[in-house]
Amino acid sequence: MTELTKKSLTEITKLIKKKEIKSEELTESFIKNIEKDKRLNSFITKCSESALVKAKNFDKKPEFKNLLPGIPIAVKDLFCTSGVKTTAGSKMLENFIPNYESTITNNLWKEGAFLLGKLNCDEYAMGSSNETSYFGNVMNPIAENTVPGGSSGGSASALAADLTPVTIGTDTGGSIRQPASFTGTVGLKPTYGLCSRWGIVAFASSLDQAGPMTKSVEDCALMLEVMAGFDEKDSTSISKKKENYSKNLSDKVKGLKIGIPKEYRVEGMPKEIDKLWENGKKLLQESGAEIIDISLPNTKYALPTYYIVAPAEASSNLARYDGVKYGFRSNRGNNLLEMYENTRSEGFGDEVKRRILIGTYVLSSGYYDAYYLKAQKVRYLIKNDFDQAFKKVDALLTPSTPSSAFKIGEKKDDPISMYLNDIFTVPVNLAGIPAISIPAGTDSNNYPLGLQLIGKPLDEQKILNIAYAAEKKINFKLTLKKWWEK
Amino acid sequence: MVGKIMSKQDGKYLIKGEKGNWEVIIGLEVHAQVTSNSKLFSGSSTKFGAEPNTQVSLVDSAFPGMLPVINEYCVRQAIKTGLGLNAKINHFSVFDRKNYFYADLPQGYQISQYKNPIVGEGNITLDLPEGIKNVGIERLHLEQDAGKSIHDIDPNNTYVDLNRSGVALMEIVSKPDLRSPNEVNAYIKKLRSIMRYLGTCDGNMQEGSLRADVNISVRKEGEKKLGTRCEIKNVNSIKFMQMAIAYESQRQVELLESGKSIDQETRLFDTKKNETRSMRSKEDAHDYRYFPDPDLLPLNLDKKLIEKIRKNLPELPDQKKERFIKNYALSSYEANVLVSEKEISDYFEEVAKTSDIKLTKNWIMGDLFASLNEKNISISQSPVTAKIMAQLINSISSGVISGRTAKDVFEIMKETGEEPNKIIESKGLQQKSDPKELERIIDKILNNNKDKVDQYKSGKDKLFGFFVGQVMKASEGKANPKLVNEILFKKLK
Numbered sequence: 001m002t003e004l005t006k007k008s009l010t011e012i013t014k015l016i017k018k019k020e021i022k023s024e025e026l027t028e029s030f031i032k033n034i035e036k037d038k039r040l041n042s043f044i045t046k047c048s049e050s051a052l053v054k055a056k057n058f059d060k061k062p063e064f065k066n067l068l069p070g071i072p073i074a075v076k077d078l079f080c081t082s083g084v085k086t087t088a089g090s091k092m093l094e095n096f097i098p099n100y101e102s103t104i105t106n107n108l109w110k111e112g113a114f115l116l117g118k119l120n121c122d123e124y125a126m127g128s129s130n131e132t133s134y135f136g137n138v139m140n141p142i143a144e145n146t147v148p149g150g151s152s153g154g155s156a157s158a159l160a161a162d163l164t165p166v167t168i169g170t171d172t173g174g175s176i177r178q179p180a181s182f183t184g185t186v187g188l189k190p191t192y193g194l195c196s197r198w199g200i201v202a203f204a205s206s207l208d209q210a211g212p213m214t215k216s217v218e219d220c221a222l223m224l225e226v227m228a229g230f231d232e233k234d235s236t237s238i239s240k241k242k243e244n245y246s247k248n249l250s251d252k253v254k255g256l257k258i259g260i261p262k263e264y265r266v267e268g269m270p271k272e273i274d275k276l277w278e279n280g281k282k283l284l285q286e287s288g289a290e291i292i293d294i295s296l297p298n299t300k301y302a303l304p305t306y307y308i309v310a311p312a313e314a315s316s317n318l319a320r321y322d323g324v325k326y327g328f329r330s331n332r333g334n335n336l337l338e339m340y341e342n343t344r345s346e347g348f349g350d351e352v353k354r355r356i357l358i359g360t361y362v363l364s365s366g367y368y369d370a371y372y373l374k375a376q377k378v379r380y381l382i383k384n385d386f387d388q389a390f391k392k393v394d395a396l397l398t399p400s401t402p403s404s405a406f407k408i409g410e411k412k413d414d415p416i417s418m419y420l421n422d423i424f425t426v427p428v429n430l431a432g433i434p435a436i437s438i439p440a441g442t443d444s445n446n447y448p449l450g451l452q453l454i455g456k457p458l459d460e461q462k463i464l465n466i467a468y469a470a471e472k473k474i475n476f477k478l479t480l481k482k483w484w485e486k
Numbered sequence: 487m488v489g490k491i492m493s494k495q496d497g498k499y500l501i502k503g504e505k506g507n508w509e510v511i512i513g514l515e516v517h518a519q520v521t522s523n524s525k526l527f528s529g530s531s532t533k534f535g536a537e538p539n540t541q542v543s544l545v546d547s548a549f550p551g552m553l554p555v556i557n558e559y560c561v562r563q564a565i566k567t568g569l570g571l572n573a574k575i576n577h578f579s580v581f582d583r584k585n586y587f588y589a590d591l592p593q594g595y596q597i598s599q600y601k602n603p604i605v606g607e608g609n610i611t612l613d614l615p616e617g618i619k620n621v622g623i624e625r626l627h628l629e630q631d632a633g634k635s636i637h638d639i640d641p642n643n644t645y646v647d648l649n650r651s652g653v654a655l656m657e658i659v660s661k662p663d664l665r666s667p668n669e670v671n672a673y674i675k676k677l678r679s680i681m682r683y684l685g686t687c688d689g690n691m692q693e694g695s696l697r698a699d700v701n702i703s704v705r706k707e708g709e710k711k712l713g714t715r716c717e718i719k720n721v722n723s724i725k726f727m728q729m730a731i732a733y734e735s736q737r738q739v740e741l742l743e744s745g746k747s748i749d750q751e752t753r754l755f756d757t758k759k760n761e762t763r764s765m766r767s768k769e770d771a772h773d774y775r776y777f778p779d780p781d782l783l784p785l786n787l788d789k790k791l792i793e794k795i796r797k798n799l800p801e802l803p804d805q806k807k808e809r810f811i812k813n814y815a816l817s818s819y820e821a822n823v824l825v826s827e828k829e830i831s832d833y834f835e836e837v838a839k840t841s842d843i844k845l846t847k848n849w850i851m852g853d854l855f856a857s858l859n860e861k862n863i864s865i866s867q868s869p870v871t872a873k874i875m876a877q878l879i880n881s882i883s884s885g886v887i888s889g890r891t892a893k894d895v896f897e898i899m900k901e902t903g904e905e906p907n908k909i910i911e912s913k914g915l916q917q918k919s920d921p922k923e924l925e926r927i928i929d930k931i932l933n934n935n936k937d938k939v940d941q942y943k944s945g946k947d948k949l950f951g952f953f954v955g956q957v958m959k960a961s962e963g964k965a966n967p968k969l970v971n972e973i974l975f976k977k978l979k
Binding site for chain 2: 080086088093096098100102197198199200201202204205206232233234235236312313315316318319320322324325326336340360363364365368372
């Protein structure tokens, strides 16, 4: 039998339901792995003790009807968890303990799961390499000194290194899909409004969306089923019937039309990624899908648009961290203004400050029309590109990222090259549509690479099904050397 | 500053400068607290006077991950107010964030409406001594209130009370149509009255439910172009608004006449020194970086909802005034007074239902109003309820007591709230209306004053009053004056 911690959520759940393993045993195996996490640095807060108590409680009175019976889950430290420190990867919230639980984590606990710990992430989810975290960078288990991607870097790293059976992240411009691609795992960004934002530390409200990060497409479907649902506390939440994504999961893709957007073939993209993409097309074709070349003409404007809209919203969302009510307050300063200045100068890291500055600038009087308003118009055009494409095809297939995981420090001082990492993922956030990244192969370094499937609004089931079919054909396996345990 | 010289020509309010007459142009931005049990975007209570920071939710204090959810009731209240102002209700409106830092603004932004308010243009009719005047309404929008900073508890620290944070306000912006402090007075009173009729704002200025920013500019009489304006922030009583306008317009005239120009700026009114002071200039003005709040969807109002609210609107002051004039034969002035407050009009109608109209209006506008003023209370707080007021008036009409005695009875009622019937009974104040008894009294007096009777009969008519007085005195004021007159007249023939 393979190690428990290497198994998928679906497998573990079956074992628990068949009473072949106990939640305590399962939880202990993960805790054992977590104790060796030091070099990966994927955890900000470990909840080993309370998790064990909850596991024992489950074993005493097991409830097998639930979708996540007795499953320990570590989550990105952007989800507010009642009684447990929630830092958003920032000094600003280093000691912040909410007394409320986010809707999404609460949905997990209602199905029988419990909290295993809080996972490292870029500060306020701003970053593509997990290097902006106040709690230090996270390493990718695929190789020493490589980044796990970001902002859900801790989540991806912990998942790939078997420190949690599944996890959840948030995706504002690719923060689930890019780290999933870098670590050889599955990550899904749902349709905007499918998962409640209530209780998630906000980065850019019109783009933020929580989603599952898992070891298999099947797990991903199950997790999405648990997470999704209308929440009256979130005005942008979509009111619709709950779907059985896992029950309806099917690898039948015969007759489906898959679009290949030509604008995603960018200059300087490694040949390996092109090869992987070709391979993806081929195997979907073999499964009976029809491949159609399409165009998304405004793709090239997506990144600049994103880097106006997201910082604009962030500059306003982060105004509440002012040292007055909770969180960090500088003890320097003789009046309110100085207190603000010192608190925010000392409490925020460079990347967060950069984005607040950009956001403040693009919203300021005299620049609003040229930047923010124009970006909103372009955003509409980008959404329209997808609408037009989906008149012809059922889903789109693209690479998830323009490169594989890079070295820590490699792009840290070059924000533009860092931002370019999100080139294939941001259009989806701007359009508010769902997309999933699945591992599709490796590059010459043996670093994983992902393929992305993009769907129509609320068409998660279809992209899950296509991903499921592709996953079977690709049969991706990653062997990790566990260098971090040494 | 030199004394203010103002002239009233054809009811026009003008400032007499050294170089001619100046007209004052005023526009108001009224902030009216929406009558609602809970806040605009959270379920917290809005009750006034609670212990500091006891009516604050996680949303009001802007905890991480908290999201606003619009309170539908407040939206309906805004629509209702818009309809009461004869205004256009916008089917599409947007909530924006107004960004600025302050300790009592937990989010670091106020949720307001900027480019697309819920209510568009409307108007208010003012009944002024010089005639009817229409004042344009530019817009009405919904926004949340900030908390309160308290600077006087501790010399080194400021305290913050977030009870008000998130409370729903309607900002009602007038066109620059007002021309004098008196018009401002009439405008605020009428606006307040309309909202109180609608039940959308209690208009309580002491509790801060109604405050205004006053925009003022001046221009030479006859000039068409508007001058540069100054905005006086957050004035919380009509009296202060009038004082601020008087001071500020004079200041502007003096500046302009001495060849200087007006800086467009925000000013504060110092109520102690009775002057306005610069708060910040246009250059220092905040850049609020307004943008649509991504946490809230635009407000799309259903036509049916608006029509339903329109159908259920209560009778408003203007309509009621017309009806009062028609149904109760009141003068325009009387009707105005009686409809100014919904409670007064209700009181009037309840008394009038069972009583003589003329006596009713005279008693309410006379003795009752005097007693309210004297005690500084509202009509609903008066011990003299409509029910006992009607009883009092009916005992005059039916001749049980005289109008004179009624005044004494009212003096007791206004203190104790006792029923007039009981007061009359226990004090034996009923009029003597038995002709035989009155004849006996009159005969006695005529017998005792034979000389005067002779004088009367020989032409000294004025003595009639003397005899009446004697009868009233002998009857301890209870004799029915009408009967006394009749009997005396017969006997002295």
